[in-house]
Amino acid sequence: MSDGPRDFHLEQFLPYLVHRVGSRLADGFGDRFAEAGVSLQEWRIIAVLYEYGPQAMGDIARRTSINASTMTRLIGGMERRGLVKRERPVANQRSVFVRLLEDGRRTVEDIIPDVIAYEADLSACFSEAELRTFKSLLAKMFHSLTGERENDGADRLAG
Amino acid sequence: MSDGPRDFHLEQFLPYLVHRVGSRLADGFGDRFAEAGVSLQEWRIIAVLYEYGPQAMGDIARRTSINASTMTRLIGGMERRGLVKRERPVANQRSVFVRLLEDGRRTVEDIIPDVIAYEADLSACFSEAELRTFKSLLAKMFHSLTGERENDGADRLAG
DNA sequence: TTCATTTGCTTTCATATGAAAATATTTCAT
DNA sequence: ATGAAATATTTTCATATGAAAGCAAATGAA
Numbered sequence: 083m084s085d086g087p088r089d090f091h092l093e094q095f096l097p098y099l100v101h102r103v104g105s106r107l108a109d110g111f112g113d114r115f116a117e118a119g120v121s122l123q124e125w126r127i128i129a130v131l132y133e134y135g136p137q138a139m140g141d142i143a144r145r146t147s148i149n150a151s152t153m154t155r156l157i158g159g160m161e162r163r164g165l166v167k168r169e170r171p172v173a174n175q176r177s178v179f180v181r182l183l184e185d186g187r188r189t190v191e192d193i194i195p196d197v198i199a200y201e202a203d204l205s206a207c208f209s210e211a212e213l214r215t216f217k218s219l220l221a222k223m224f225h226s227l228t229g230e231r232e233n234d235g236a237d238r239l240a241g
Numbered sequence: 242m243s244d245g246p247r248d249f250h251l252e253q254f255l256p257y258l259v260h261r262v263g264s265r266l267a268d269g270f271g272d273r274f275a276e277a278g279v280s281l282q283e284w285r286i287i288a289v290l291y292e293y294g295p296q297a298m299g300d301i302a303r304r305t306s307i308n309a310s311t312m313t314r315l316i317g318g319m320e321r322r323g324l325v326k327r328e329r330p331v332a333n334q335r336s337v338f339v340r341l342l343e344d345g346r347r348t349v350e351d352i353i354p355d356v357i358a359y360e361a362d363l364s365a366c367f368s369e370a371e372l373r374t375f376k377s378l379l380a381k382m383f384h385s386l387t388g389e390r391e392n393d394g395a396d397r398l399a400g
Numbered sequence: 401t402t403c404a405t406t407t408g409c410t411t412t413c414a415t416a417t418g419a420a421a422a423t424a425t426t427t428c429a430t
Numbered sequence: 431a432t433g434a435a436a437t438a439t440t441t442t443c444a445t446a447t448g449a450a451a452g453c454a455a456a457t458g459a460a
Binding site: 089090091092093094095096097098099100101102103104105106107108110111126129130133134147194197198200201204205206207208212213215216217219220221222223224226227228 | 248249250251252253254255256257258259260261262263264265266267269270285288289292306353356357359360363364365366367371372374375376378379380381382383385386387
């Protein structure tokens, strides 16, 4: 028995549920990054560089979900501060590769213990199994949204 | 066997997983709201008003994860456009209650079929059971982040 | 080769954002 | 009652953001 639009309930709406968790998570990071001299977005960038190595602006943008013009600006700032370095690969001079400099690496490694602790806090309400399930559902959803064929956690980018 | 910061892997980091799904979800909405004449944030607001009825600015802010100054501006804009109305309750004149006007209600109901369809798309990669689990884990995480005692989906706000 | 198209990044520009200050109301202690 | 503190919203201000335009390199077609 349908009653039209009333079939819809925010409380059960997936994007709503994800968004509010995402917001709280971001808030929760609080000023842990500020202490290390980077913003949340900048952390995302250097974490991606740390994890996946030197890569083109576009790849970082995709992996961090940061838009291209914002990327340019953020990388610009971090380059000025000596955290990363931009260089055009000889092979393809229209792309711009970015790599983590020593200072950048140190910043990441400085922050990592905090984020590990943060995640431990977050995860406290879950059992091991729940946590694994949760992460795998998030990964599955992401890959489905990306239109990628599923590949169990490997995060190969298209192209 | 630990090897220091290398214990950290972005691919398994909860906030990273949530953030990238959240971004894709938001992108996926595309211009469905634009067609109806509202932004994503505005949709969030009128959806909350539709679901939970008239309420104070602060409550909407909490429920939508939108910051207070942004709220003031967005409600201002929607009031000018005749979607909502602000009024100070006699009982407590420092709060400002907002209620959905007929135009606002119509806008929500206009959008709802689209978001239902959108969610159906999203959910296609999950079984019924997975979807239920996923939502309940998201709710659990949220309530844990909020420091609320668990109450199985009821979204009572503190205060 | 030459020109048109695509790809990848940057710049510009107009808008959206949040932190902190300002304002107004209510509550609390005296 | 009276002043101090707390609560709720708005305003100000400095910054962050994304869309679209601009530019440069690479690719493809004739």
